[in-house]
Amino acid sequence: MIIHRPVCTDTAHLIREIVSAVGARLMPVDLSDPEVIGRLITARARIVYLDTPTNPLNNILDIAAIAERAHAHGLMVAVDSTFATPALQRPLEHGADIVLHSLSKYINGHGDTVGGALLGKAAVIRQLREEAFRHRHETAISPQASFLILRGLNTLALRMDQHCNAAHALALTLEAHPYVAWVRYPFLDSHPDHEIARRQMSGGSGMLAFGLHKGAEGATAMTRRLRLIKSGGNLAEIGSFICGSARLTHARHLSLAGSEFCASLGEDFIRCSVGLEDAEDLVEDLLVALDFA
Numbered sequence: 001m002i003i004h005r006p007v008c009t010d011t012a013h014l015i016r017e018i019v020s021a022v023g024a025r026l027m028p029v030d031l032s033d034p035e036v037i038g039r040l041i042t043a044r045a046r047i048v049y050l051d052t053p054t055n056p057l058n059n060i061l062d063i064a065a066i067a068e069r070a071h072a073h074g075l076m077v078a079v080d081s082t083f084a085t086p087a088l089q090r091p092l093e094h095g096a097d098i099v100l101h102s103l104s105k106y107i108n109g110h111g112d113t114v115g116g117a118l119l120g121k122a123a124v125i126r127q128l129r130e131e132a133f134r135h136r137h138e139t140a141i142s143p144q145a146s147f148l149i150l151r152g153l154n155t156l157a158l159r160m161d162q163h164c165n166a167a168h169a170l171a172l173t174l175e176a177h178p179y180v181a182w183v184r185y186p187f188l189d190s191h192p193d194h195e196i197a198r199r200q201m202s203g204g205s206g207m208l209a210f211g212l213h214k215g216a217e218g219a220t221a222m223t224r225r226l227r228l229i230k231s232g233g234n235l236a237e238i239g240s241f242i243c244g245s246a247r248l249t250h251a252r253h254l255s256l257a258g259s260e261f262c263a264s265l266g267e268d269f270i271r272c273s274v275g276l277e278d279a280e281d282l283v284e285d286l287l288v289a290l291d292f293a
């Protein structure tokens with residue numbers, strides 16, 4: 001399994017615990033250069049796995065370019081598209097063979113249940129199901145969770161529009177602020193892969209990554225002053241949440257297995273999951289909180 005590093009912490013944990021237990025070898029690589037696939041390929045290679053956008057750094061990978069290289073060598077491509085959702089990005093249209101979504105995030109969107117989905121050709125999904133049964137990792141989503149997820153799905157497109165608009169407004173506000181050292185949002189022109197983002201996504205989604213010149217200390221001072229944006233690691237919910245690298249790194253230490261597949265975060269790192277509040281209110285909240293000097 002050729003796997004783009006970093007993947008989300010939960011995925012890193014699963015990969016270590018389950019994938020290696022069934023005898024797969026894992027090869028962490030940087031797929032921002034898709035040519036790496038041709039250079040690293042071995043006779044045992046079967047699949048290329050990636051998240052795009054990545055959690056929490058908002059890196060963007062070129063699905064079409066990766067799929068082209070992978071297919072030329074007879075490999076399948078699996079893409080975790082959780083951060084974008086099908087409203088903003090449809091990896092199958094760019095050549096991916098399997099798409100993964102956490103239903104716990106934007107697709108349900110209300111932060112009140114958990115679930116996941118795999119999409120792809122019927123024959124591939126059938127094979128994966130049979131394999132899961134063989135290894136006793138099959139699970140069923142409860143009727144209540146199914147009800148909540150389907151209810152959320154009805155408003156996915158509307159919610160993603162609002163998440164995107166508010167997050168983009170906040171990203172521009174942050175980028176123009178003298179206390180802000182850096183901002184990573186896929187639809188900012190300053191994002192190194194914003195051209196790829198604009199080609200394969202119809203919006204930048206609701207996740208922001210940024211850092212202040214005053215680092216972790218500044219982040220704590222700012223977070224204390226926020227009124228509307230809440231402090232917490234929650235992600236893709238109705239409300240906006242913010243957390244620093246200490247919190248994300250702590251979560252990772254609780255599941256050390258697989259941490260070599262996670263992103264290394266600077267001390268100044270801040271992640272904000274932008275919710276569905278009024279965009280002007282969010283900008284105001286952030287500007288007041290940033291005025292801590």
Ligand SMILES: *Cc1c(COP(=O)(O)O)cnc(C)c1O
Pocket residue numbers: 008010011051055080082083102103104105114115116
């Ligand atoms: C949160 C997340 C997951 C895991 O989803 P759960 O439903 O919490 O298991 C997987 N991939 C990405 C990109 C995520 O952000």
